[in-house]
Amino acid sequence: MPQESSYGKWTVSSSDDSEDDKPKADPPSTSCVSQAAQGAPKEPLYTCSEARRAAHKRQISPVRFSNADSVSAPKKQKRDSPESLGWCLSSSDDEQQPETQRERPTRSAVQEEERVSSPSVTAAQKVVDLSPPASPRPQGADDEYETSGEGQDIWDMLEKGNPFQFYLTRVSGIKAKYNSKALHIKDILSPLFGTLVSSAQFNYCFDVDWLIKQYPPEFRKMMLLLYEEGLRVVIHTSNLIREDWHQKTQGIWLSPLYPRIDQGNHTSGESRTHFKADLISYLTAYNDPSLQEWIDTIREHDLSETNVYLIGSTPGRFQGSHRDNWGHFRLRKLLQAHAPSIPRGECWPIVGQFSSIGSLGPDESKWLCSEFKESLLALREDGRTQARSVVPLHLIYPSVENVRTSLEGYPAGGSLPYSIQTAEKQNWLHSYFHTWSAETSGRSNAMPHIKTYMRPSPNFSKLAWFLVTSANLSKAAWGALEKNGTQLMIRSYELGVLFLPSAFGLDTFNVKQKFFSSSCEPVASFPVPYDLPPQLYGNKDRPWIWNIPYVKAPDTHGNMWVPS
Template sequence: MSQESQHGRWSISDSEEEDNIIPPTPEKRSFTPSIKPNLESKPSKITTILKQKPEQSPNVNVNLNVKEPSAPFIRSEARQAAHGNQINPVKYESNPSPALKRKRETDEAGWNLSSSDDEETRPSVPKDEPKKVNVSPKKKKTEHTRPPSPHGACYYKEEPADFFETNLSMNDMYRFYLNKVTGIQKKFNTGALHIKEILSPMFGMLKESVQFNYCFDIPWMVEQYPPEFRDKPVVIVHGDKREAKARLIEQAKPYPHITFCQAKLDIAFGTHHTKMMLLWYEEGFRVIILTSNLIRADWYQKTQGLWMSPLYPRLPVGSPGLAGESPTNFKRDLLEYLEAYRAPELADWIDRIKQHDLSETRVYLIGSTPGRYQGPAMEKWGHLRLRKLLREHAHPIQNEERWPVIGQFSSIGSMGLDKTKWLAAEFQHTLSTLGRAEKSLPTPQPQMHLIYPSVENVRTSLEGYPAGGSLPYSIQTAQKQLWLHSYFHGWHADVTGRSNAMPHIKTYMRISPDFTQLAWFLVTSANLSKAAWGALEKNNTQIMVRSYELGVLYLPSAFNMSTFPVEKDVFSGSASSKGFPVPYDLPPHRYSSKDQPWIWNIPYTQAPDTHGNVWAPS
């Protein structure tokens, strides 16, 4: 079976189920920099086949049996400076700029792409591992006091002096914040947060912390803590195995206050993708659930989001175990999520949470943990957990079929040969659920808009083509689901000043036909993939989830509202506003006839990016 697209004619395999694939070792992906242009390198077979300009519609036959490059595939950006056999997608036309590399480590020779391609890639280089950089003779190496840029010495701009001046006078009713972005107008960083501010004494006198994440640059992470907290105990919860785990531990050797907790990943292609901070203060306890990895590039020129809990006070000694629960059962659900790790390293933290009052929480926790679940356990995790909460706590809406669903994400997994395999079946069913209202007749499903950056979005971004390294939609996955691209809308975020800061945030919502009212809103680590959200099996009697994910769901009922009004001026600073700060423009902008989704492992060589470079994976 074959289909036409702007990438040419693609042959479609009859078998694309993840379970039919022999899994490689699920190690992290990554890239390393090279400042010197490599204009004489031989293109790979993929590069040779797909050499045409992205904006054109070449008549190309893509053979699914193309042999992949025989390089190891390393997913963790912070750990590969000494490795050879690397891909170098960025070629330099004029100005030096980021060079991106991304690999996946396997035990076998060669590498394979997971069809559940929801893992992220972002660069970072640890201080304790020397970085080999080839500098063009005409350019002198720039000295930096910060950790070296993974994209080269000329990549990171210095933040202005007032960049870290925290101003949370904006409406914090929802406690939903964007990250600060370097290179945008100051007003668009008002009320936004940087990791240095999150960990600062402004929010509490820190005693200990836990960092759950996917990618780590430990030296950089340590520097984000203020000096007075820099030796406080930190537990790192990760999913690394074998060589990647050894490199992570090696990074931490200079820091005796850091210990590790390895998340169990027993299902192929699963990842520890959750991003959360547990912060224990002298004054109490706080939870941060976010979308950023703990690496420099994620806090630089990408759009990220986070939910910051209130400061939870300690309960009186002798309080019962169920004390301090919120109307959203957040305490119970957080404890259940942590207990799912089955990790002794988290036992003390579970006890600490039990000793604090979380009753002020107004969001619901949506988690994924690896496993196959049946019976009542099916509704504990993944998209069935979201469906349960929308059924029980969302308000029914008149003419709800006219209220579209929006999904926005930074990576895409294998959806199947047509929309009925997962997306428009079980997943859209979940996103379309609103209350318990019984329907005498079947109602049509609402429209679904999927927001994912186009090639032009990436090319014209603050980072240029290297921003696409954090948008890992592969040609191997895309060619099997051309039907999906008809759903796509571009990334436009003028309302937040972040149109040129590519999204690593992931959000899902149900919105009114005029895009002024929200039925619900979710910010999460979960991309658009079955690995993240789970997929039904055995005639819908079982759900299988591959990865750890975590997010928070905003429901109007928890705020004594029927719907959330959409905030028209996100950075108005109005403390009385009840408007929800949706982090991109509404209504979404459908792809034009010339637009195409960003695919990270094919070349874009006809039009240079904002740094004068082209993208040529080899």
């Protein structure tokens, strides 16, 4: 239902990250009396998942590790309980205490999932068009973050040495060298990118007050980003809330600045990747009249310099040729048309990395290693086939130890909403899990909210393709076949960009050995944001489950995790 606010019109759609963790939409608070004044923890004024609500609660009211004895012992477990599945209601039995404990952050985590967002396109549950002028910002009302360094450095970073225009978000609390080529939302919105006229934001979750503060004062009236000089599309994995831009690993794709098509010029402004038509199709799928103005704006601009493919999902049931337009069938179609052939005799694995997991069925054959893996294995048709079972599948998802030792500590798990209710139904899945490790990008302790999928060579030195997206590992996001495979059903809006070597004049991508290195590696080396090869979970590793307690070892702030 459309709603009005002082920042413009916004709409909540029905998309969802997975069938299992459906966030409850809360209307914006209209109370003039703060909850803090009433003696209750202040709740965020924007929609949260239950996992993020629990993180918010524990940051406001932490359970210190020294209080372990005061935590009531779990009751006797039923059969197929978390204990019987190996989680034991704690982080791990033999964890070492952290060497150092950092001061507990004063701000909180909050919010569930998803969506490519920011300046322009994004998959999501809300669309915010920030068009009316905002009131002047009070002195000192800004976040602690200021734009990155010298303006010329940002400009050089965008214009030189990064043909993929793929970036990570800046992370507070890591070495400066690992932020040297990263971006904050304030960088994206800065005047260096152009004279902003209007913008539209597509995302799952918004904190509009925080978002307004990220715009330069002269541009607060209003992320598609329309400038006097042209149009820019930005697709990224962050929610539009402070926590997602603070100490999490997120991905960003920045388009070139698209010029307006001159009147009388009969060019379509389309790229070889058909990005323009696919973007218009995605926006049209929202069936929202308020987006028509933006669709018309896109038509008026030249997007021919785009060298990535758009991979979107929209809710619905699709048959015939329409089945190939969305979700994992869209990925399958593009890979069949454009992915490089695999050398004979080589077995190139699949790597998937995500921050949430849906219900995938009672065993791997029901979806993961059947229709979904078949799409990821698709290659340019050359008459060869390779059995799905032969190709390794590496799934990267943070372990409890990853979360415990993160910059945020246990509350970082609020953005990893894998629930015990889902996990206990698919214990088979966890044998595929690999830990989150990102030493090369300096982000091992910044929990991932980024989602990526790729096809590396057996020695992980080359890539057949790379995808950054809002889509987590769920049937809701990617789609699932129905009616004997004739119909694809999708539940949520998602958006991502696919990097294929052929669009860059290459046979394959080399993997960049150090994400932020300025060494003599080839310019076309792709910056994978985590360490390769992925490391399989050890015997004591467990996947992070947000809604069970972890009380046997403190996190980096000296706290335990008691979600309720």
